Amino acid sequence: MEPTDQNLSKKERHELRRQEKLAARESNEKKTKTTRILLWSFIVVFVAGTIGLIIMQSSKGPAAKFIGGTVKASDESDWIKGAPLKEAKVTLIEYSDFQCPACGAYYPMVKQLGQEFKNLTIVYRHFPLPQHGNAKIAAQAAEAAGQQGKFWEMHNMLFDNQNTWSSSNFAVETFNAYAQTLGLDIDKFKADFNSEKTKTKISADYESGSSEVDGTPTFFLNNKKIQNPQNYAEFRNIIQQAGGTL
Numbered sequence: 001m002e003p004t005d006q007n008l009s010k011k012e013r014h015e016l017r018r019q020e021k022l023a024a025r026e027s028n029e030k031k032t033k034t035t036r037i038l039l040w041s042f043i044v045v046f047v048a049g050t051i052g053l054i055i056m057q058s059s060k061g062p063a064a065k066f067i068g069g070t071v072k073a074s075d076e077s078d079w080i081k082g083a084p085l086k087e088a089k090v091t092l093i094e095y096s097d098f099q100c101p102a103c104g105a106y107y108p109m110v111k112q113l114g115q116e117f118k119n120l121t122i123v124y125r126h127f128p129l130p131q132h133g134n135a136k137i138a139a140q141a142a143e144a145a146g147q148q149g150k151f152w153e154m155h156n157m158l159f160d161n162q163n164t165w166s167s168s169n170f171a172v173e174t175f176n177a178y179a180q181t182l183g184l185d186i187d188k189f190k191a192d193f194n195s196e197k198t199k200t201k202i203s204a205d206y207e208s209g210s211s212e213v214d215g216t217p218t219f220f221l222n223n224k225k226i227q228n229p230q231n232y233a234e235f236r237n238i239i240q241q242a243g244g245t246l
Contacts, residue, residue, distance in 0.1 A: 067226065069212050069224075070212070070223045071093065071212055071213075074091055074121065074123045077201075077204075078093075079146060079151050080122070081152055083118065088119060089120075089244070089245070090117065090119060090239060091121045091223065092110070092120060092121070093123040093220040094106075094122070094219055095126075095127040095213045095216060095217060095220075096124060096127060097126075097127055097129050097132055098128070098134075098138035098139060098158045098159065099135040099138060099166045100129065100132060102215075103159070103216050106217050106228070109232045110122060113235060113236065113239055116236070116246055117240075117245065118245055118246070119244060119245050124155065125209060126143075126202045127205065127216050132166075134166055134171045137171060137172060137175070140193050140198050140199070141158065141178065142158060143192070143193075143201055144192035144195075145182060145184060145189065147188075147192045148185060148189065150182050150184060153182050154178060154182065157178050157181070161174075161178075172193075175193070176189070221238065222242060
C-alpha cells in the first residue's frame with residue numbers, strides 16, 4: 001500500500017514531487033524520441049519509394065514516337081511470324097529491302113524481338129529501293145521460297161549473307177544455291193521466282209507503303225508509323241510498353 005501525502009514528511013513529499021516530475025520528463029522525452037524515430041522512418045521510406053519509382057519509370061525507356069500515318073492492316077496475304085493475327089496484342093510491320101545495309105542492321109533486333117515476346121506478331125513487307133540493283137530479285141527469291149513454305153528461312157539466309165550477294169553480278173545463281181540448301185524443289189523455285197504472282201505480291205507490298213515509307217527499314221507499331229529505335233533496348237521497351245509480354 002502506497003503512503004499518502006499526509007503520512008509523509010515535508011522532505012519526503014518534496015522528494016516525491018521531484019521524482020514525479022523526473023518521471024514525467026523522462027516519459028515526455030521518450031515520447032518525443034519515439035515520434036522523431038517514426039517521423040524519420042516515414043521520411044526514409046517516402047524518399048526511397050520516390051527514388052524507386054523514378055528508377056522504375058526511367059528503366060522503362062521511351063515510348064514509341066509516332067511520326068506519321070498508317071498503312072493497311074496486316075492480313076493473311078502478309079508474311080507473318082510470331083503470334084497469329086487473331087491472337088496478336090502487338091503487331092510490328094516492317095517495310096524492308098534485303099539489300100539495304102540498315103535493314104541488315106535491324107534484322108537481328110527484329111528477330112530477337114520475335115523470340116522474346118509471346119504476343120508479338122511480326123509482318124514483313126517488301127520495299128525494294130530502286131538504287132539497290134539486287135533488292136528486287138532478292139525479294140523474288142524470298143517469295144519463291146515462301147511458295148514452298150520457306151519464306152522466313154530464305155529471309156534469314158538473305159540477311160545473314162547480305163554482303164555476299166548484294167554487289168554480285170551472279171546474285172540469281174547465289175539465290176538458286178540458297179534454295180537448294182533449304183531443300184526446295186529447284187525447278188519450282190525458278191518458275192516461281194519469275195512468275196507474275198511473285199512480282200505482283202512484291203508490287204502490292206511496295207504500293208501499300210508508298211505514301212508513308214520514304215526509306216528502309218520503316219516500322220509500323222499497331223499500324224502506326226514510328227521513329228526507328230536507336231538500339232535493341234529501346235526497341236524492346238517500346239514493344240513492352242505497347243503491351244508485349246515476355
